[in-house]
Amino acid sequence: MLCAIRSHFxxxxxxxxxxxxxAWVKTEDIAKFFTIWEDISSNPSxxxxxxxxxxxxxxxxxxxxxxxxxxxxxxxxxxNTNMLIKAYVVYYxxxxxxxxxxxxxHVLKTYCLGRKCNRCVDYVIQALVVNxxxxxxxxxx
Numbered sequence: 001m002l003c004a005i006r007s008h009f010x011x012x013x014x015x016x017x018x019x020x021x022x023a024w025v026k027t028e029d030i031a032k033f034f035t036i037w038e039d040i041s042s043n044p045s046x047x048x049x050x051x052x053x054x055x056x057x058x059x060x061x062x063x064x065x066x067x068x069x070x071x072x073x074x075x076x077x078x079x080n081t082n083m084l085i086k087a088y089v090v091y092y093x094x095x096x097x098x099x100x101x102x103x104x105x106h107v108l109k110t111y112c113l114g115r116k117c118n119r120c121v122d123y124v125i126q127a128l129v130v131n132x133x134x135x136x137x138x139x140x141x
């Protein structure tokens with residue numbers, strides 16, 4: 001969130017505003033959260049376009065980025081991210097590759113992945129399911 005906001009104004013020119021925004025994001029007290037928002041939105045030195053941007057893009061989804069919206073979450077709610085899913089997929093793919101001997105690895109890389117070194121995870125999964133696994137079944141069927 002801070003990276004996205006930082007791209008909308010020069011933080012060195014609005015150092016006070018930047019400090020308030022960082023405090024706003026990190027506060028866990030709801031009263032303090034809205035006090036900081038009131039300070040930001042009513043301050044005449046803050047550009048109106050920044051206030052409009054924060055109000056339109058970030059206030060409606062404060063449960064996703066602010067600490068007040070992220071308090072008292074279970075481990076399952078904290079871990080519900082795309083990065084976690086990608087980590088699981090990469091882990092299990094590496095485990096599958098360990099189980100496959102070097103001959104099968106060669107077949108997978110040469111015939112199913114078209115001799116390309118770098119492929120996206122979804123492409124590798126599709127190649128495993130659509131091409132590679134049926135081939136193994138015919139060999140060992």
